Amino acid sequence: MEFKMVLVFCLLLLTTLKTVVEACEQQGIPSTNDGTCSRDTCINRDVDNEPEDKHNNYKVDADSKETDKNNEDVSIEEGIVDEDEQEGVLEFRDYEFQPLARIIPGKVGDVEEIELEEGKFYKRITRSVNPPIFEIPNYLSVMECNMIISAALYAGLETSAVVGHDINEERNQASHLSEMSRVSEQTWLSSDTMPKTLWRRLVNRLSKLTQLPVEHLEVSEQMQVVSYVSGGHYHAHIDSTDTTDKLHLPCCAQTPECLEVDISTEGFEECCRICRYMTVLYYLSDVEEGGETAFPLADMPDDLFEEKFKDREFQSWHDLSNFCYNASVVVKPKRGTAIMWYNHLLDENGYLGHVDMRSNHGGCDIIKGNKWIANNWIAGTSFRDRNKPSMIY
The missing domain is CATH 2.60.120.620 (q2cbj1_9rhob like domain)
Known part of the structure; x- marks a missing residue:
């Protein structure tokens, strides 16, 4: 499940080969020739608490933790809220x-x-x-x-x-x-x-x-x-x-x-x-x-x-x-x-x-x-x- 979460995020985030190469180079890590990340590369990336799967309404493992670039410990449950939960709320x-x-x-x-x-x-x-x-x-x-x-x-x-x-x-x-x-x-x-x-x-x-x-x-x-x-x-x-x-x-x-x-x-x-x-x-x-x-x-x-x-x-x-x-x-x-x-x-x-x-x-x-x-x-x-x-x- 963790691998699936990170893989979906990588595919969503890195939408073209050009942006993949530039983004990976900025972090000092290699990218593959087809514009995707290897499993190891993705797992080592700071994913900033991205969701597991669009069809799961952005619900992710609340027990998981990631550390951001500023060394701030952030719970995965701080992810994205389903659009249906936001609609109509002022x-x-x-x-x-x-x-x-x-x-x-x-x-x-x-x-x-x-x-x-x-x-x-x-x-x-x-x-x-x-x-x-x-x-x-x-x-x-x-x-x-x-x-x-x-x-x-x-x-x-x-x-x-x-x-x-x-x-x-x-x-x-x-x-x-x-x-x-x-x-x-x-x-x-x-x-x-x-x-x-x-x-x-x-x-x-x-x-x-x-x-x-x-x-x-x-x-x-x-x-x-x-x-x-x-x-x-x-x-x-x-x-x-x-x-x-x-x-x-x-x-x-x-x-x-x-x-x-x-x-x-x-x-x-x-x-x-x-x-x-x-x-x-x-x-x-x-x-x-x-x-x-x-x-x-x-x-x-x-x-x-x-x-x-x-x-x-x-x-x-x-x-x-x-x-x-x-x-x-x-x-x-x-x-x-x-x-x-x-x-x-x-x-x-x-x-x-x-x-x-x-x-x-x-x-x-x-x-x-x-x-x-x-x-x-x-x-x-x-x-x-x-x-x-x-x-x-």
Whole structure:
């Protein structure tokens, strides 16, 4: 049974020969020519408490123990929860939001060494000042990237949605993929659908990166994992609700009645607003060609910026299928790299203010190969609603 558990995990985790070779080399162990691990190799691998078999609903031997890379003794029963046990359960927590931390970007090109794990330093590179955009190379290891992809494949992918848009209707009306606002598949991961030690490690690292407490991250959204294939893209958009005329609306994560409304309808947009203070995007794979993340309006002078919103239906800057490389900031996908930026300005109390429209961004067309990314959206709220219970994802 133990061998079966580890073998299933290896086959799920190491989905291609290339990733197998790279992951095994990183750990200093050999891989076989057919893209699988030998029995001895798999048994010696840190499996982070992965399940025995998908058909056994992720139930594993509760008496078994594994030790993670940080020498933390973890029970196998801390594995993944069956999706049926999670469905339909919304839990809210009394959490008092504190004023939001915000990192001063310095100037474009500045590099700062930051310690995100004990004795382990990462480079934080400023890519833009307005809004602050940072690039963090090698933020995730090859193994962490592969484990996130594996968990996403197990959870199952579905067509990516767009708030306020019927993506199926958009597809039916489009004569070419580039006419669609978003072309990808996605799923959501939480502490119940990822190995516990991996989840804790990522949350602690994210807390250090964002300078926000773990408790704050726990009332932020689940991790979204997205897969793009050839022609896939996401035209320029903002990750939060445009606050021009909706700043009075409550945040969706603090409004239970709105969570039952279809996000593709106007009813959802009139019920609440999405409050994503900041975004941390991770590249889980390299891309042969294309797939860059573009910020068309970053660091744009005020006069030119204002022009971009006049007669917007005749503007082309949001079309990243055709105008990706016109953007002022373009980041090439590289496995393990993270990008972090702020979607909102702060109000006078240090809480969630208006959306920063310069944070418009998107994913350029995949020309060759495919792309895997993940997003962590960090929640914020207004000073008025700082004590209002928030949903635990």
